[in-house]
Structures are given as C-alpha cells and as structure tokens.
Amino acid sequence: MTNTYLKSFGIGVIAGMRSMMAPALLSRKLVRTIPAKQPTKPVHYLALPPVSIGLAVMAGGEIIGDKVPGAPNRTKPAVLGGRIVSGAGCGAAISEVEGGQAPLGALLGGLGAVVGTLVFFRMRTFLDHDLGIPDTIGALAEDALAIGAGWSIVNSIEVAPQPEGAM
Numbered sequence: 001m002t003n004t005y006l007k008s009f010g011i012g013v014i015a016g017m018r019s020m021m022a023p024a025l026l027s028r029k030l031v032r033t034i035p036a037k038q039p040t041k042p043v044h045y046l047a048l049p050p051v052s053i054g055l056a057v058m059a060g061g062e063i064i065g066d067k068v069p070g071a072p073n074r075t076k077p078a079v080l081g082g083r084i085v086s087g088a089g090c091g092a093a094i095s096e097v098e099g100g101q102a103p104l105g106a107l108l109g110g111l112g113a114v115v116g117t118l119v120f121f122r123m124r125t126f127l128d129h130d131l132g133i134p135d136t137i138g139a140l141a142e143d144a145l146a147i148g149a150g151w152s153i154v155n156s157i158e159v160a161p162q163p164e165g166a167m
Helices: 002-017 021-033 042-046 049-066 077-097 102-130 135-155
Strands: none
Touching (some): 002 021, 002 077, 021 049, 021 077, 042 049, 042 077, 077 102
C-alpha cells in the first residue's frame, strides 16, 4: 500500500510541474484500464474517452501557454491552488483505483503538488537567472520530465480487484 501512496505523491509532483499533465496522463491510463460507460464514482469520469481527450487538449494548451511571455507565476495563490486541486484529485484517484484510502491519496497528491510547484519553480529560476540558460529551454526540459515521469507513474498503476460491479 505504501507504493500506492508514493504514486499519489508522485502524480502530485507532476501536477505541480504541469497542472493539467497529471489528470491527462491519468485519464489516458484509466480509459485503457477501467473503461466506464456509466460513471458511478468520480474516478469513472476520468475513464471516459471524451474526458481524456479534453484533458489532453488542455495539457497541450498548458504546455504552449507556459512558453508565452507574461504567463502567470505558478506560485501565485490561485495558480498554486489549481495545482493542489489537480494533484489532490489525481492522488485520490490513484489511491482509489489501487484499493487505498482516497482521502490519504488526496492529501499526499496535494502535498506533492506543493513540492513540485516550489522545487521546479526554483529550478527554472536557477537555470534562467543563475546559469543563464534561456527559460524556454528550462520549460522544455520540465515538459519532458513531466511527461516521462508522469507516464512512468500512471503506467505502474495496478487496479485492485473489485467486487462484481464495484468499479
């Protein structure tokens, strides 16, 4: 079960890096893992193909928007709050799918989002201001890391056995 909660924290870190990347990757995995024609739980909505497509479009838009001059700072309260909500929701979903406690997964996912936001904000600042590496290069590296690490996390999800009709 510890592994489940590490995944919840990890997906939160991804949400801290790119708020829409975490739900987009998770939804893509759930569409292939627990397809739900008639959603009965919140996690089932992530397993709907139209939701997965919409989240992927939003994640792509976020990647592009991050490179635009004047993009809002990720540490502003509203932006940070969105990242925390994204991380908490994804952390709860992973915990629920793997048979863990969704509230604990949400807490760890939200905490991971705070950590990811602050660490990668500082990393980008360091690369740009201290090392002189253009911010776009740092942003592209962060995108690649978010996609790669995110895929690794969601592809390691193991759906817990459910009683007939429960999931």
